[in-house]
Amino acid sequence: MVDYKFDTQLLIEGENLSEDEISDYITQNIEGDCLIAVGDDELIKIHFHTNTPWKILEYAASLGDIHDVVVENMERQTKGLKG
Template sequence: MIEYKFDTQLLIEGTGLDEDAIYDYFVEHFKGDCLLVVGDEDLIKIHYHTNEPWLVLEYCASLGEIHDIVLENMQLQSDGLHG
């Protein structure tokens, strides 16, 4: 069983984005793992495994425009591999 089943990926486009502050917010407010926050003050790429991707999307949308959103249920993928 996968602990955090949703692979959540997206881009945030805005102004004055702070990747360190975004990273810290994730660590303090969301349960998950495999966090990646990279970019600059205009564009940030997020990659995160969580069971509540809607909370991640809501937070990220509060920072700027979100796009290129990918949500994959890794549990279903894993179950499919076992037939």
């Protein structure tokens, strides 16, 4: 069994985005692991394992347009099922 069920990935497109600020907010406010927040001030890619992917989506949507959203169930994947 995995500690965090959902592999959550998305892009945030906006203005004046900050990798550090986004990473700090997620780390301090949303439980999970394996956080990656990379990009520039107009486009950030997020990758995060969590049990509450909707919190990531809600936060990201407050920063700009979100797209290429992928939420995969890693428990299903470990059982050989589609995520």
